[in-house]
Amino acid sequence: MQPIHISYFSDVLCIWAYISQIRLDELVTNFQDKIAIDYHFVSIFGNAREKLENRWRDRGGLQGYSEHVREVAKKFDHITVHPDIWTNVAPPSSMSCHLFLHAVQLLEMKGIVEPSEKMFEKATWAFREAFFTKLANVCDREVQYKIAQELELPIAAIQAQIDSGEAHALLSKDFEQAKEHTVTVSPTLIFNEGRQRLNGNVGYRAIEANIRELLHNPPDEASWC
Template sequence: MEPIRIFYFSDVLCIWAYIAHIRLDELKTTFQDQIAIEPHFVSVFGTAHEKLENGWRDRGGLQGYSNHIQEVAKKFDHITVHPDIWANFTPHSSTSCHLFLHAIQLLEAKGLVDQSQQVFEKATWAFREAFFTQLANVSDRKVQFQIAEELRLPIAGIQAQIDSGEAYAQLSKDFELVKEHTVTVSPTLIFNEGRQRLNGNVGYRVIEANIRELLHNPPGEQSWC
Protein backbone atom coordinates (compact mmCIF):
# COMPACT_ATOMS: atom_id res chain seq x y z
CA MET A 1 0.00 0.00 0.00
CA GLU A 2 1.29 3.42 -0.97
CA PRO A 3 1.93 5.76 1.97
CA ILE A 4 -0.57 8.50 2.62
CA ARG A 5 0.84 11.71 1.17
CA ILE A 6 0.48 14.71 3.45
CA PHE A 7 1.26 18.27 2.42
CA TYR A 8 2.36 20.22 5.48
CA PHE A 9 2.44 24.01 5.15
CA SER A 10 3.94 26.20 7.87
CA ASP A 11 5.69 29.50 8.52
CA VAL A 12 8.95 29.45 10.49
CA LEU A 13 7.84 32.46 12.55
CA CYS A 14 4.41 31.06 13.42
CA ILE A 15 3.85 30.14 17.07
CA TRP A 16 1.33 27.46 16.12
CA ALA A 17 3.83 25.76 13.82
CA TYR A 18 6.40 25.96 16.61
CA ILE A 19 3.91 24.25 18.91
CA ALA A 20 2.93 21.66 16.27
CA HIS A 21 6.47 20.51 15.51
CA ILE A 22 6.31 17.85 18.21
CA ARG A 23 3.09 16.50 16.69
CA LEU A 24 4.84 15.87 13.38
CA ASP A 25 7.57 13.96 15.19
CA GLU A 26 4.94 11.82 16.89
CA LEU A 27 3.16 11.14 13.59
CA LYS A 28 6.40 9.94 12.01
CA THR A 29 7.10 7.69 14.99
CA THR A 30 3.59 6.25 15.05
CA PHE A 31 2.99 5.71 11.34
CA GLN A 32 6.56 5.48 9.97
CA ASP A 33 6.38 4.32 6.31
CA GLN A 34 2.57 4.48 6.24
CA ILE A 35 2.69 8.24 5.69
CA ALA A 36 4.86 10.60 3.65
CA ILE A 37 4.91 14.15 4.99
CA GLU A 38 5.89 16.68 2.34
CA PRO A 39 6.92 19.99 3.96
CA HIS A 40 6.13 23.30 2.29
CA PHE A 41 6.14 26.90 3.46
CA VAL A 42 3.37 29.47 3.52
CA SER A 43 4.60 33.01 4.14
CA VAL A 44 2.11 34.17 6.73
CA PHE A 45 4.84 36.49 8.01
CA GLY A 46 6.20 37.38 4.58
CA THR A 47 5.82 41.05 5.54
CA ALA A 48 5.99 40.70 9.31
CA HIS A 49 6.20 44.40 10.24
CA GLU A 50 3.24 45.41 8.10
CA LYS A 51 1.16 42.39 9.13
CA LEU A 52 1.50 42.99 12.85
CA GLU A 53 1.38 46.78 12.77
CA ASN A 54 -1.86 46.69 10.79
CA GLY A 55 -3.42 43.66 12.45
CA TRP A 56 -2.66 44.68 16.02
CA ARG A 57 -2.90 48.47 15.76
CA ASP A 58 -6.06 48.54 17.89
CA ARG A 59 -5.01 45.70 20.18
CA GLY A 60 -1.84 47.05 21.76
CA GLY A 61 0.46 46.88 18.75
CA LEU A 62 3.56 44.72 18.91
CA GLN A 63 3.39 44.56 22.70
CA GLY A 64 -0.20 43.36 22.45
CA TYR A 65 0.85 40.63 20.05
CA SER A 66 3.75 39.70 22.31
CA ASN A 67 1.34 39.36 25.24
CA HIS A 68 -0.88 37.16 23.10
CA ILE A 69 2.04 34.88 22.19
CA GLN A 70 3.04 34.65 25.86
CA GLU A 71 -0.48 33.56 26.82
CA VAL A 72 -0.53 30.95 24.06
CA ALA A 73 2.87 29.57 25.08
CA LYS A 74 1.79 29.13 28.72
CA LYS A 75 -0.64 26.43 27.61
CA PHE A 76 2.10 24.18 26.22
CA ASP A 77 4.83 22.72 28.40
CA HIS A 78 7.05 21.53 25.55
CA ILE A 79 7.97 25.00 24.26
CA THR A 80 9.45 28.18 25.68
CA VAL A 81 9.37 31.70 24.30
CA HIS A 82 11.47 34.74 25.11
CA PRO A 83 9.64 37.28 27.32
CA ASP A 84 10.26 40.00 24.72
CA ILE A 85 9.11 37.94 21.72
CA TRP A 86 7.92 40.26 18.91
CA ALA A 87 7.84 43.27 21.27
CA ASN A 88 11.44 44.52 21.05
CA PHE A 89 12.42 42.93 17.76
CA THR A 90 10.47 41.99 14.64
CA PRO A 91 12.14 40.08 11.78
CA HIS A 92 11.43 41.58 8.37
CA SER A 93 10.26 38.41 6.65
CA SER A 94 9.97 34.67 7.07
CA THR A 95 10.41 34.27 3.30
CA SER A 96 14.16 34.69 3.64
CA CYS A 97 14.21 31.80 6.13
CA HIS A 98 12.13 29.63 3.84
CA LEU A 99 14.50 30.20 0.92
CA PHE A 100 17.52 29.29 3.03
CA LEU A 101 15.84 26.16 4.39
CA HIS A 102 14.94 25.06 0.88
CA ALA A 103 18.63 25.30 0.01
CA ILE A 104 19.36 22.93 2.89
CA GLN A 105 16.54 20.66 1.74
CA LEU A 106 18.16 20.49 -1.71
CA LEU A 107 21.48 19.44 -0.22
CA GLU A 108 19.69 16.62 1.55
CA ALA A 109 17.74 15.57 -1.57
CA LYS A 110 20.94 15.49 -3.63
CA GLY A 111 22.80 13.42 -1.05
CA LEU A 112 25.33 16.20 -0.43
CA VAL A 113 24.79 15.84 3.31
CA ASP A 114 24.12 12.76 5.40
CA GLN A 115 20.45 12.00 4.65
CA SER A 116 20.11 9.88 7.78
CA GLN A 117 20.69 12.99 9.88
CA GLN A 118 17.46 14.67 8.69
CA VAL A 119 19.26 17.99 8.39
CA PHE A 120 16.33 19.86 6.83
CA GLU A 121 14.06 18.95 9.72
CA LYS A 122 16.74 19.80 12.28
CA ALA A 123 17.48 23.12 10.57
CA THR A 124 13.80 24.08 10.48
CA TRP A 125 13.50 23.40 14.19
CA ALA A 126 16.75 25.27 14.88
CA PHE A 127 15.37 28.35 13.09
CA ARG A 128 12.13 28.26 15.05
CA GLU A 129 13.89 27.73 18.36
CA ALA A 130 16.49 30.44 17.70
CA PHE A 131 13.76 32.99 17.05
CA PHE A 132 11.30 32.06 19.77
CA THR A 133 13.82 31.45 22.58
CA GLN A 134 16.70 33.79 21.68
CA LEU A 135 15.05 36.49 19.54
CA ALA A 136 17.58 35.67 16.81
CA ASN A 137 17.05 37.66 13.61
CA VAL A 138 16.53 34.56 11.51
CA SER A 139 15.54 36.66 8.49
CA ASP A 140 19.14 37.92 8.28
CA ARG A 141 21.48 35.88 6.08
CA LYS A 142 24.39 36.21 8.53
CA VAL A 143 22.29 34.65 11.29
CA GLN A 144 21.12 31.93 8.92
CA PHE A 145 24.71 31.01 8.12
CA GLN A 146 25.54 31.04 11.83
CA ILE A 147 22.78 28.53 12.55
CA ALA A 148 23.95 26.40 9.62
CA GLU A 149 27.50 26.44 10.95
CA GLU A 150 26.28 25.33 14.37
CA LEU A 151 24.60 22.39 12.63
CA ARG A 152 27.86 21.71 10.75
CA LEU A 153 26.26 22.20 7.37
CA PRO A 154 28.34 23.17 4.30
CA ILE A 155 27.96 26.93 3.88
CA ALA A 156 29.32 26.95 0.33
CA GLY A 157 26.89 24.20 -0.65
CA ILE A 158 23.91 26.12 0.75
CA GLN A 159 24.99 29.29 -1.05
CA ALA A 160 25.36 27.34 -4.29
CA GLN A 161 21.74 26.15 -4.13
CA ILE A 162 20.61 29.76 -3.69
CA ASP A 163 22.94 31.20 -6.35
CA SER A 164 21.88 28.60 -8.92
CA GLY A 165 18.23 29.55 -8.53
CA GLU A 166 17.19 26.05 -7.43
CA ALA A 167 16.19 27.16 -3.95
CA TYR A 168 14.10 29.93 -5.48
CA ALA A 169 12.40 27.34 -7.70
CA GLN A 170 11.43 25.33 -4.62
CA LEU A 171 10.09 28.45 -2.95
CA SER A 172 8.13 29.27 -6.10
CA LYS A 173 6.63 25.77 -5.98
CA ASP A 174 5.43 26.56 -2.46
CA PHE A 175 3.76 29.74 -3.70
CA GLU A 176 1.99 27.78 -6.45
CA LEU A 177 0.79 25.06 -4.06
CA VAL A 178 -0.41 27.66 -1.56
CA LYS A 179 -2.46 29.25 -4.32
CA GLU A 180 -3.71 25.92 -5.68
CA HIS A 181 -4.88 24.72 -2.27
CA THR A 182 -5.88 28.19 -0.98
CA VAL A 183 -3.66 27.86 2.09
CA THR A 184 -3.89 30.87 4.39
CA VAL A 185 -3.16 29.36 7.80
CA SER A 186 0.00 28.04 9.44
CA PRO A 187 0.17 25.17 9.99
CA THR A 188 -2.07 23.46 7.44
CA LEU A 189 -2.14 19.74 6.67
CA ILE A 190 -3.67 18.64 3.39
CA PHE A 191 -4.24 15.01 2.53
CA ASN A 192 -6.54 12.64 0.64
CA GLU A 193 -5.58 14.40 -2.63
CA GLY A 194 -6.76 17.73 -1.32
CA ARG A 195 -10.16 16.55 -0.09
CA GLN A 196 -9.22 16.85 3.58
CA ARG A 197 -7.42 19.58 5.46
CA LEU A 198 -6.66 20.51 9.03
CA ASN A 199 -5.88 24.14 9.78
CA GLY A 200 -4.14 25.81 12.67
CA ASN A 201 -3.84 24.48 16.21
CA VAL A 202 -5.21 20.98 15.68
CA GLY A 203 -4.51 18.44 18.42
CA TYR A 204 -2.49 15.32 17.74
CA ARG A 205 -5.40 12.93 18.30
CA VAL A 206 -7.47 14.71 15.67
CA ILE A 207 -4.66 14.42 13.12
CA GLU A 208 -4.10 10.79 14.06
CA ALA A 209 -7.80 9.99 13.69
CA ASN A 210 -7.88 11.44 10.18
CA ILE A 211 -4.88 9.37 9.13
CA ARG A 212 -6.27 6.17 10.63
CA GLU A 213 -9.56 6.74 8.82
CA LEU A 214 -7.70 6.93 5.51
CA LEU A 215 -5.58 3.89 6.33
CA HIS A 216 -8.58 1.75 7.19
CA ASN A 217 -10.66 2.64 4.12
CA PRO A 218 -9.89 0.84 0.84
CA PRO A 219 -8.54 3.05 -1.98
CA GLY A 220 -11.32 5.00 -3.64
CA GLU A 221 -13.88 4.24 -0.95
CA GLN A 222 -15.28 7.27 0.82
CA SER A 223 -16.09 7.11 4.49
CA TRP A 224 -19.80 7.32 5.36
CA CYS A 225 -18.92 9.77 8.15
Protein backbone atom coordinates (compact mmCIF):
# COMPACT_ATOMS: atom_id res chain seq x y z
CA MET A 1 0.00 0.00 0.00
CA GLN A 2 1.28 3.45 -0.90
CA PRO A 3 1.91 5.80 2.06
CA ILE A 4 -0.56 8.53 2.87
CA HIS A 5 0.91 11.79 1.59
CA ILE A 6 0.57 14.78 3.89
CA SER A 7 1.41 18.27 2.71
CA TYR A 8 2.52 20.29 5.72
CA PHE A 9 2.63 24.08 5.38
CA SER A 10 4.17 26.24 8.10
CA ASP A 11 6.08 29.43 8.81
CA VAL A 12 9.32 29.18 10.80
CA LEU A 13 8.35 32.19 12.95
CA CYS A 14 4.87 30.87 13.79
CA ILE A 15 4.29 29.96 17.44
CA TRP A 16 1.63 27.40 16.47
CA ALA A 17 4.04 25.59 14.13
CA TYR A 18 6.61 25.59 16.95
CA ILE A 19 4.02 24.06 19.26
CA SER A 20 2.87 21.51 16.66
CA GLN A 21 6.28 20.02 15.90
CA ILE A 22 5.86 17.44 18.66
CA ARG A 23 2.68 16.22 16.95
CA LEU A 24 4.49 15.70 13.65
CA ASP A 25 7.23 13.79 15.45
CA GLU A 26 4.60 11.59 17.08
CA LEU A 27 2.97 10.90 13.70
CA VAL A 28 6.28 9.80 12.20
CA THR A 29 6.98 7.55 15.20
CA ASN A 30 3.55 5.91 15.18
CA PHE A 31 2.95 5.55 11.45
CA GLN A 32 6.50 5.31 10.08
CA ASP A 33 6.36 4.18 6.43
CA LYS A 34 2.56 4.45 6.29
CA ILE A 35 2.80 8.22 5.84
CA ALA A 36 5.02 10.57 3.83
CA ILE A 37 5.20 14.21 4.87
CA ASP A 38 5.92 16.81 2.19
CA TYR A 39 7.18 19.98 3.85
CA HIS A 40 6.25 23.39 2.47
CA PHE A 41 6.48 26.93 3.75
CA VAL A 42 3.73 29.53 3.80
CA SER A 43 4.68 33.18 4.19
CA ILE A 44 2.62 34.24 7.20
CA PHE A 45 5.51 36.35 8.49
CA GLY A 46 6.90 37.38 5.11
CA ASN A 47 6.65 41.03 6.18
CA ALA A 48 6.69 40.33 9.89
CA ARG A 49 7.40 43.66 11.59
CA GLU A 50 5.02 45.79 9.55
CA LYS A 51 2.28 43.16 9.69
CA LEU A 52 2.47 42.78 13.47
CA GLU A 53 2.80 46.48 14.15
CA ASN A 54 -0.30 47.17 12.03
CA ARG A 55 -2.44 44.31 13.31
CA TRP A 56 -1.49 44.85 16.95
CA ARG A 57 -1.41 48.65 16.85
CA ASP A 58 -4.44 48.95 19.16
CA ARG A 59 -3.29 46.10 21.38
CA GLY A 60 0.20 47.22 22.31
CA GLY A 61 2.09 46.64 19.05
CA LEU A 62 4.98 44.21 19.20
CA GLN A 63 4.87 44.24 22.99
CA GLY A 64 1.23 43.20 22.87
CA TYR A 65 2.00 40.43 20.41
CA SER A 66 4.87 39.29 22.61
CA GLU A 67 2.51 38.99 25.56
CA HIS A 68 0.07 37.04 23.39
CA VAL A 69 2.77 34.57 22.30
CA ARG A 70 3.93 34.08 25.89
CA GLU A 71 0.37 33.47 27.08
CA VAL A 72 -0.12 30.88 24.35
CA ALA A 73 3.17 29.17 25.22
CA LYS A 74 2.20 28.86 28.90
CA LYS A 75 -0.50 26.36 27.91
CA PHE A 76 2.04 23.87 26.55
CA ASP A 77 4.62 22.19 28.76
CA HIS A 78 6.77 20.84 25.93
CA ILE A 79 8.03 24.24 24.69
CA THR A 80 9.76 27.26 26.14
CA VAL A 81 9.62 30.85 24.90
CA HIS A 82 12.01 33.65 25.77
CA PRO A 83 10.34 36.39 27.88
CA ASP A 84 11.47 39.05 25.36
CA ILE A 85 10.14 37.26 22.29
CA TRP A 86 9.26 39.68 19.44
CA THR A 87 10.44 42.71 21.44
CA ASN A 88 14.23 42.70 21.76
CA VAL A 89 14.49 40.87 18.43
CA ALA A 90 11.81 41.16 15.74
CA PRO A 91 12.97 39.42 12.55
CA PRO A 92 11.83 41.34 9.45
CA SER A 93 10.90 38.35 7.29
CA SER A 94 10.65 34.57 7.50
CA MET A 95 11.31 34.31 3.75
CA SER A 96 15.06 34.41 4.30
CA CYS A 97 14.75 31.41 6.63
CA HIS A 98 12.57 29.50 4.20
CA LEU A 99 14.98 30.13 1.33
CA PHE A 100 17.96 28.90 3.36
CA LEU A 101 16.09 25.83 4.58
CA HIS A 102 15.08 24.92 1.03
CA ALA A 103 18.77 25.08 0.15
CA VAL A 104 19.37 22.50 2.90
CA GLN A 105 16.51 20.42 1.51
CA LEU A 106 18.16 20.47 -1.91
CA LEU A 107 21.31 18.99 -0.38
CA GLU A 108 19.21 16.01 0.70
CA MET A 109 17.48 15.74 -2.66
CA LYS A 110 20.84 15.70 -4.44
CA GLY A 111 22.46 13.28 -1.99
CA ILE A 112 25.07 15.84 -0.88
CA VAL A 113 23.96 15.08 2.67
CA GLU A 114 22.49 11.72 3.63
CA PRO A 115 18.66 11.92 3.40
CA SER A 116 18.26 9.42 6.24
CA GLU A 117 19.84 11.96 8.61
CA LYS A 118 16.84 14.26 8.01
CA MET A 119 18.98 17.40 8.10
CA PHE A 120 16.23 19.53 6.56
CA GLU A 121 13.86 18.69 9.41
CA LYS A 122 16.63 19.14 11.99
CA ALA A 123 17.59 22.51 10.53
CA THR A 124 13.97 23.70 10.46
CA TRP A 125 13.56 22.79 14.13
CA ALA A 126 16.90 24.42 14.97
CA PHE A 127 15.73 27.68 13.38
CA ARG A 128 12.46 27.64 15.33
CA GLU A 129 14.15 26.79 18.60
CA ALA A 130 16.89 29.38 18.14
CA PHE A 131 14.33 32.13 17.62
CA PHE A 132 11.80 31.22 20.28
CA THR A 133 14.21 30.24 23.05
CA LYS A 134 17.36 32.30 22.33
CA LEU A 135 15.99 35.31 20.43
CA ALA A 136 18.32 34.57 17.53
CA ASN A 137 17.53 36.68 14.48
CA VAL A 138 17.21 33.65 12.23
CA CYS A 139 16.51 35.88 9.22
CA ASP A 140 20.13 37.06 9.31
CA ARG A 141 22.39 35.08 7.00
CA GLU A 142 25.27 34.97 9.49
CA VAL A 143 22.95 33.47 12.11
CA GLN A 144 21.79 30.93 9.53
CA TYR A 145 25.39 30.00 8.78
CA LYS A 146 26.08 29.53 12.49
CA ILE A 147 23.13 27.18 12.92
CA ALA A 148 24.19 25.23 9.83
CA GLN A 149 27.74 24.93 11.17
CA GLU A 150 26.41 23.61 14.48
CA LEU A 151 24.57 20.94 12.50
CA GLU A 152 27.79 20.23 10.54
CA LEU A 153 26.18 21.17 7.24
CA PRO A 154 28.36 22.27 4.29
CA ILE A 155 27.98 26.05 4.10
CA ALA A 156 29.43 26.43 0.59
CA ALA A 157 27.06 23.80 -0.78
CA ILE A 158 24.08 25.51 0.83
CA GLN A 159 25.08 28.87 -0.61
CA ALA A 160 25.49 27.27 -4.03
CA GLN A 161 21.83 26.17 -3.99
CA ILE A 162 20.82 29.76 -3.27
CA ASP A 163 23.19 31.32 -5.81
CA SER A 164 22.01 28.97 -8.56
CA GLY A 165 18.37 29.98 -8.06
CA GLU A 166 17.27 26.43 -7.25
CA ALA A 167 16.30 27.25 -3.67
CA HIS A 168 14.29 30.19 -4.97
CA ALA A 169 12.48 27.83 -7.33
CA LEU A 170 11.45 25.55 -4.45
CA LEU A 171 10.22 28.54 -2.47
CA SER A 172 8.24 29.76 -5.47
CA LYS A 173 6.71 26.29 -5.77
CA ASP A 174 5.57 26.61 -2.15
CA PHE A 175 3.85 29.90 -3.00
CA GLU A 176 2.09 28.26 -5.96
CA GLN A 177 0.90 25.27 -3.92
CA ALA A 178 -0.24 27.47 -1.04
CA LYS A 179 -2.26 29.51 -3.53
CA GLU A 180 -3.64 26.38 -5.21
CA HIS A 181 -4.85 24.98 -1.88
CA THR A 182 -5.76 28.42 -0.44
CA VAL A 183 -3.43 27.95 2.51
CA THR A 184 -3.51 31.03 4.74
CA VAL A 185 -2.84 29.49 8.15
CA SER A 186 0.29 28.08 9.79
CA PRO A 187 0.40 25.18 10.29
CA THR A 188 -1.88 23.56 7.72
CA LEU A 189 -2.00 19.84 6.96
CA ILE A 190 -3.54 18.72 3.68
CA PHE A 191 -4.52 15.12 3.01
CA ASN A 192 -6.20 13.16 0.26
CA GLU A 193 -5.04 15.37 -2.63
CA GLY A 194 -6.53 18.48 -1.08
CA ARG A 195 -9.90 17.03 -0.11
CA GLN A 196 -9.12 17.10 3.61
CA ARG A 197 -7.29 19.73 5.65
CA LEU A 198 -6.55 20.64 9.24
CA ASN A 199 -5.65 24.24 10.07
CA GLY A 200 -3.92 25.81 13.04
CA ASN A 201 -3.74 24.39 16.54
CA VAL A 202 -5.18 20.92 15.90
CA GLY A 203 -4.63 18.24 18.53
CA TYR A 204 -2.73 15.05 17.79
CA ARG A 205 -5.78 12.80 18.11
CA ALA A 206 -7.64 14.74 15.43
CA ILE A 207 -4.69 14.41 13.04
CA GLU A 208 -4.32 10.73 13.86
CA ALA A 209 -8.03 10.11 13.26
CA ASN A 210 -7.79 11.59 9.77
CA ILE A 211 -4.82 9.39 8.91
CA ARG A 212 -6.44 6.23 10.28
CA GLU A 213 -9.59 6.97 8.29
CA LEU A 214 -7.55 7.23 5.09
CA LEU A 215 -5.61 4.06 5.91
CA HIS A 216 -8.78 2.08 6.55
CA ASN A 217 -10.79 3.70 3.74
CA PRO A 218 -8.45 4.50 0.82
CA PRO A 219 -9.70 7.43 -1.29
CA ASP A 220 -9.94 5.32 -4.46
CA GLU A 221 -12.41 2.91 -2.85
CA ALA A 222 -16.15 3.41 -3.04
CA SER A 223 -17.81 4.86 0.04
CA TRP A 224 -21.40 4.98 1.26
CA CYS A 225 -20.76 8.32 2.97
